[in-house]
Amino acid sequence: MRPIGMRSVLAAVGALALLVAGCGGAAAPASTGSASSSAGSGSGSGTSSSAQPSSQPVAFDFDYPVGVSGPLATIMTNLVNQFNSTHPGIKVTPVFAGSYQQTLAKVETGIQAGNPPPVAVLNHTAVFDLLHLQAIQPLDSIVQAGNFYPAMLKPEVQGHYWSAPFQRSTVVLYYNKDLFQKAGLDPSHGPATLSQLVSDAQAIQQKTGVTGIEIPSDGTVYWEFQPFAIDQGSNLAGSNGTTTYFNSPAVQAGLQFWMDLSHKYKVEPVGILPWNTVPNDFEAGKTAMIVHSSGSLASILQNSKFQVGVAFMPKGTATDVTNLGGGDFYLMKGISPAVQQAAITFIKWMTAPDQAASWSMQTGYVAVSPADYQVPAMVAYTKKYPQALVAPAQLQYAEPELSTYQLNQIQDTFDSAVQSVLDGQSTIKAALDKAQQQAQSILAPYKTQ
Amino acid sequence: MAVSRRNPLATVALGLVAVIWGFPTLWVLYATFISPRTGGLTLGNLAGALQSAPFGQYAINTVLIVGGLLIVQTVFGAVVGFVLARYEFPGKALITGLFLLQIVVPVYAILIQEYEIVQGLHLLNTKLGIMVPYLVSGIAVLSFRQAFRSVPRELEEAARLDGYDTVGVFLRVYLPRAVPAALAFAVISVTYHWTDFLWPLIVTNTASARPIVVGLATVAEASESGLQWNLLAAATAIVIVPVLLVFVSGTRRILSAFASTFDW
Numbered sequence: 001m002r003p004i005g006m007r008s009v010l011a012a013v014g015a016l017a018l019l020v021a022g023c024g025g026a027a028a029p030a031s032t033g034s035a036s037s038s039a040g041s042g043s044g045s046g047t048s049s050s051a052q053p054s055s056q057p058v059a060f061d062f063d064y065p066v067g068v069s070g071p072l073a074t075i076m077t078n079l080v081n082q083f084n085s086t087h088p089g090i091k092v093t094p095v096f097a098g099s100y101q102q103t104l105a106k107v108e109t110g111i112q113a114g115n116p117p118p119v120a121v122l123n124h125t126a127v128f129d130l131l132h133l134q135a136i137q138p139l140d141s142i143v144q145a146g147n148f149y150p151a152m153l154k155p156e157v158q159g160h161y162w163s164a165p166f167q168r169s170t171v172v173l174y175y176n177k178d179l180f181q182k183a184g185l186d187p188s189h190g191p192a193t194l195s196q197l198v199s200d201a202q203a204i205q206q207k208t209g210v211t212g213i214e215i216p217s218d219g220t221v222y223w224e225f226q227p228f229a230i231d232q233g234s235n236l237a238g239s240n241g242t243t244t245y246f247n248s249p250a251v252q253a254g255l256q257f258w259m260d261l262s263h264k265y266k267v268e269p270v271g272i273l274p275w276n277t278v279p280n281d282f283e284a285g286k287t288a289m290i291v292h293s294s295g296s297l298a299s300i301l302q303n304s305k306f307q308v309g310v311a312f313m314p315k316g317t318a319t320d321v322t323n324l325g326g327g328d329f330y331l332m333k334g335i336s337p338a339v340q341q342a343a344i345t346f347i348k349w350m351t352a353p354d355q356a357a358s359w360s361m362q363t364g365y366v367a368v369s370p371a372d373y374q375v376p377a378m379v380a381y382t383k384k385y386p387q388a389l390v391a392p393a394q395l396q397y398a399e400p401e402l403s404t405y406q407l408n409q410i411q412d413t414f415d416s417a418v419q420s421v422l423d424g425q426s427t428i429k430a431a432l433d434k435a436q437q438q439a440q441s442i443l444a445p446y447k448t449q
Numbered sequence: 450m451a452v453s454r455r456n457p458l459a460t461v462a463l464g465l466v467a468v469i470w471g472f473p474t475l476w477v478l479y480a481t482f483i484s485p486r487t488g489g490l491t492l493g494n495l496a497g498a499l500q501s502a503p504f505g506q507y508a509i510n511t512v513l514i515v516g517g518l519l520i521v522q523t524v525f526g527a528v529v530g531f532v533l534a535r536y537e538f539p540g541k542a543l544i545t546g547l548f549l550l551q552i553v554v555p556v557y558a559i560l561i562q563e564y565e566i567v568q569g570l571h572l573l574n575t576k577l578g579i580m581v582p583y584l585v586s587g588i589a590v591l592s593f594r595q596a597f598r599s600v601p602r603e604l605e606e607a608a609r610l611d612g613y614d615t616v617g618v619f620l621r622v623y624l625p626r627a628v629p630a631a632l633a634f635a636v637i638s639v640t641y642h643w644t645d646f647l648w649p650l651i652v653t654n655t656a657s658a659r660p661i662v663v664g665l666a667t668v669a670e671a672s673e674s675g676l677q678w679n680l681l682a683a684a685t686a687i688v689i690v691p692v693l694l695v696f697v698s699g700t701r702r703i704l705s706a707f708a709s710t711f712d713w
Contacts, residue, residue: 061654066666067673069680071501074667095654096663098647099670106651113565115573169673220672279675295674303485303675326673364674 058342059091060335063120065103065327066096067167068295068363075362083349090342092119100327101408104129107332111135116332118343124152124328125403127162128241132405132446137331137340139164142348147369151324151398155239163328164351165368167359169295170322170391170398171227173314174279176210177307179288183207190289190311194231194257197289197314201267204288211287212267215258216275217422222402222414224291226323227313228254236402236414242443244404246414246436247429255421255428257316262422272422279303293325294391298364301385310387312394320397326365366391404439405446413438474693480682498683502664503656508691511660514576514649515642519635522586526634527627530593531619535605545594551587556648567652576658579649583642589634596630597623629706636696636703643692661688 062080066072073096080094097103100123110116111133122130130136138160143153152165177187183204191197201212216224226236232250237243245251261268282290283303291313292300301308312320329347331340349355351368357375360367372378373392382389404410417435420426426434484491498504533545556563563582572578600623608622646662653659665684668677696703 066670069668069671069674069677071497071668074501093654096667098650098666099672102647102650102666105647109561109564109651112561113568115568167673276671276676280678283675292675293673299675299677 057089057091058338059093060118060339060343061093061095062346063095063097063103063107063117065098065100065121067100067327068365069299070363072363075359079350079355079359083346087345087349090345092342092346108133108135111332111334114334116334118332118335118339119346120330120332121166121327122163122330123401123407124163124165124168124324124326125401125407126330127157128403128405128446129407130330131157131162135332136162137333138162139329139331139344139347142344142351146348146351147371148351149368149370149392149395151395151400152328152368154400155403157239157241163330164347166327166329166351166356167363167365168324168326168328168368169293169365170324170394171224171291171313172294172322172390172394173289173291173311174282174296174300175289175309175311176282176285176304177309179204179208179210179285179306180309183288187307187309190309191314192312194314194316198261198265198267201261201289202265205267208288210285211269211281212265213261213289213291214268214273214278214281214287215261215291216278217258217272217419218274220275220411220415221418222411223323223325225254225258225418226399226402227321228257230323230399231313231316231321233317235399237404237410239400241404242447244410244414244436244439244443246417246439247432252428252432255418255432258418259421259428272419294366294394295326295364297385297387301387308387310390312390312397320394322394322398323401324395324398325401364388366395404443406442409442410439413442474689477682477685477689480679481686485679494679494683495686497680498668498687501680501684502667504661504664504687506656507659507661507664510576510658511643511662514579514660515639517576518580518583518642519638521580521584522589522638523631523634525585526589526593527624527631529590530595530627531597531623533590533594534597545591548585548587548590551585552591556582560648560651563648564652573652574654574658578652579658579660582648586634586638588637592630592634593627596627600626629709632699632702632706633709636707639695640692643688664688 064076076096077094080092084091095117097106097120103120104122104126107117107120107122116135127136140161142164143161146164148165152168153161173190175190180187180200183200184207185200185203191200197213204210205212222236229236229248229251232253234245234248234250236245236251238245262270278287278290279292279296279300280303281287282292283300285306294310297310313322315321329351331343331347335343350359353367353369353371353375356367356369357372357378359365360372361378361381367373367378370392373382373389402411402414413435417426417431421428421431481494482490482492484493529548533541567573567578567581570578570581572581604622605618608618613621643660644662645660646666649658649660650663650666653663665688668680668684671677
């Protein structure tokens with residue numbers, strides 16, 4: 001490299017960087033403007049024949065994520081094709097959009113460029129960030145007529161239902177019935193209380209040498225942690241999108257129990273356990289119990305060579321607890337009335353019992369309405385796999401998933417705090433106090449709204 | 450890159466490094482073809498992965514996108530690199546800086562602007578739409594510029610005495626000496642665009658335009674369930690084996706090309 005040439009080049013880069021930064025700043029408000037002004041005009045990319053009269057079908061795109069391992073994109077495409085063939089006036093194009101986060105990124109990019117997909121499946125918890133972008137329309141009529149599980153509709157935000165439940169899951173306890181039997185425990189039920197959880201795990205470790213329990217703690221660790229905090233008396237956040245309770249006594253007590261499992265009772269490996277390998281350890285008989293998503297049932301049943309038990313989360317107080325996760329249908333703003341009408345028809349159809357039951361059986365998600373479990377195919381399915389009925393039975397005790405504005409940042413804040421404690425880098429109180437303080441400063445700008 | 454003397458210690462050390470680096474690839478192939486239940490050979494994982502997305506269509510798209518980009522990037526990079534290496538003109542440093550800046554600023558930093566440009570060109574959900582932000586490559590321009598600068602002036606003067614015009618000099622004197630640079634750049638370009646995921650995911654919607662990594666992603670997501678490792682491994686194998694074969698067949702040339710090119 002010749003120093004003189006490169007130095008002047010670098011100086012020029014500096015100047016250009018300023019220029020680009022300036023352009024970026026100027027472009028942002030312009031794009032927001034175009035998003036709001038284009039309301040009621042275009043629809044999905046390349047398919048905006050929507051405004052035309054009934055001779056042509058109303059066509060629109062539908063973005064969806066995949067959150068469960070397996071050929072879900074194929075199953076979804078088949079389901080949407082079935083809708084298209086039974087609704088001649090409408091043509092929906094299903095668009096696979098990656099993980100939940102990637103789908104949100106794709107949808108938000110479209111929103112900011114004035115080209116949103118009219119319908120998307122996104123996390124139930126994305127509601128605050130979507131409202132902040134002024135991107136979504138309420139779905140009150142669909143939700144009120146849908147007879148969905150009430151737990152799936154919580155919290156009601158700004159007096160409306162903003163999404164229709166579709167692919168939801170709960171936190172459950174899986175246990176190895178064969179190991180329970182070997183340890184002299186009753187395999188017909190899992191541990192009902194936290195102290196039974198500890199004594200069962202200790203008994204299994206003593207009699208069989210197998211690890212008592214594994215609870216995943218990487219990625220979105222807040223999710224599998226929530227039941228342990230709710231059980232002690234408080235969820236991680238309020239329902240207004242700006243209040244967090246990260247350092248409440250309940251959260252501290254929940255985290256203390258997690259630490260005790262490894263350090264005091266010595267029934268769980270020390271450190272951070274990966275979400276993706278915890279089920280493998282269970283399937284391989286390396287751990288007698290795991291806490292995981294109800295959505296993991298199908299693959300666990302498929303890969304385990306022993307009797308698999310599914311149980312409610314053990315409780316420390318009088319009432320059962322669990323936590324909901326998963327995705328809902330959202331209807332975007334800025335679409336033509338014809339597309340909007342067709343989109344509502346589509347969302348209604350997809351969340352109706354026949355389709356919801358079919359989606360649940362093929363994917364492992366909890367179905368969204370009690371009526372779904374009366375569909376004959378579902379009745380036969382749950383007769384064969386009674387374990388699939390644990391999650392819906394849990395729903396009456398289910399609390400909402402952590403949901404706020406700036407959700408990614410808030411979740412990361414809490415997840416890092418828990419992991420720093422599990423790693424032994426911080427004490428429970430110091431980590432949670434800091435997380436609460438950070439969360440409140442992130443959310444401060446949203447409080448006045 | 451051969452070890453000059455047969456030092457057994459060096460051989461063992463290199464072997465160890467090779468095993469560590471190669472392990473993920475070997476594991477992918479193992480998990481693809483070995484059934485976790487029986488421990489025997491199986492094609493079931495591969496069949497399952499192939500069913501989960503239109504991999505054939507995706508593969509064709511990917512070859513067109515990656516190949517098309519490579520051609521445009523190389524032609525543009527060679528011509529501009531030549532001008533920047535051999536001509537003096539006002540604002541040259543600024544223009545060179547522009548290409549450097551393109552390397553420094555990733556497409557994802559200006560995602561919405563890029564999306565709006567592609568939308569404005571009516572190229573959403575097309576292969577060309579995926580390619581647009583990458584058609585001009587700063588890395589290509591700077592690689593060729595460097596390669597051309599190291600060509601001795603005397604060679605060019607001799608060629609001009611023999612009656613070659615500028616185009617002739619470019620084609621006969623300069624380009625042949627930039628083959629290692631082109632090869633090294635091709636490796637970077639192909640691996641980057643073969644695996645680039647989020648941008649294609651955001652600007653395309655249907656199988657007619659989507660690349661092969663989108664197919665991999667359809668089985669790689671498991672935030673709400675246990676992961677089916679064998680299915681993931683099989684889909685990974687579908688994506689990486691073609692690139693792997695190209696690289697294995699050209700390892701020696703690629704390594705020497707890298708050694709001679711990246712000394713900006």
